[in-house]
Amino acid sequence: MKFSAICTIATALLPFAYGSVIAERSTSGIATWYSGAVGACSFDGYTLPSGVFGTALGLNLYSNAAQCGACVSISNASGTKITAMIVDECPGGCAGKTFDLFPTAFSSLATPSTGQIPITWDYVKCPITTPFVLRTKTGSSQYWFAIQVYNANQAITKLEVSSDGTTWKTAERQTYNYFLLASGTGTSTVSVRVTAKDGSVITTKNVPTAADQTVTAASNFS
Missing domain, CATH: 2.60.40.760 (Expansin, cellulose-binding-like domain)
Incomplete structure (x- = not known):
């Protein structure tokens, strides 16, 4: 209801435009991929906005769900960028891997068979x-x-x-x-x-x- x-x-x-950086710095990390789910953030029934991919965030950054719903700009080594929303937590072995991307997000940056890739990323305003x-x-x-x-x-x-x-x-x-x-x-x-x-x-x-x-x-x- x-x-x-x-x-x-x-x-x-401080007003800012969509996609502008709202964190203190750009950070290096690793991206992997998984089947994709809204998972720990409990965004059941929510459809991601057009042009925004989904991702789980590593346990070391999830911070008791504080990052749920935040958007990040992720770049591969060639400079290709995507925007992804944090909708899940990636526990355990993901602690050292910054992002576990939905399949469509990872395939926009690399061939899925690669498994994992180095990235740079920063928080941005969601579009x-x-x-x-x-x-x-x-x-x-x-x-x-x-x-x-x-x-x-x-x-x-x-x-x-x-x-x-x-x-x-x-x-x-x-x-x-x-x-x-x-x-x-x-x-x-x-x-x-x-x-x-x-x-x-x-x-x-x-x-x-x-x-x-x-x-x-x-x-x-x-």
């Missing part, structure tokens, strides 16, 4: 113009509240919840990529304040706390 939302948007600290979406988890209620952000054009660094529009509680991000208030909210609807990697903030009002609800925000981050 979808609900309409009322949002307020805080001006970004998404449609609004992001908030989704409550199965089992969510006013007594145990869990909510997810997807289709954002940047990684999400913070999510806060208010039952009265004045007092805010910071929800704790879980490894399965939902933000949790284990003690609940005490109300049937809340305001949700989401902060993106560049410091932009969007507040969405009238978000239901019941399970399996989605609310589309008024916009994406600037």
Whole structure:
């Protein structure tokens, strides 16, 4: 079930164009490939935007789901570039391999039989113009509240919840990529304040706390 939302948007600290770098440096790494899945980020039912590939991120960088939904620009040794969204974690043996790409992503950079290739990469803004979406988890209620952000054009660094529009509680991000208030909210609807990697903030009002609800925000981050 979808609900309409009322949002307020805080001006970004530093606006930038799609594809512009939003990390501190370009980094070398290794890319491999696997069958592909939304996996650990719990983006079930989400369709990747046109022109954006999927990838799992190595355990050493996954950081308790903090990078879920972030986009990266990946270049092979010849300078061919792709944009990929982090939608899964690659544990165990992937710790030393930066990205485990979906098959279509890897084949855009190298012949699949190669197995792995050296790459350079950096975080970039996702080429998404449609609004992001908030989704409550199965089992969510006013007594145990869990909510997810997807289709954002940047990684999400913070999510806060208010039952009265004045007092805010910071929800704790879980490894399965939902933000949790284990003690609940005490109300049937809340305001949700989401902060993106560049410091932009969007507040969405009238978000239901019941399970399996989605609310589309008024916009994406600037």
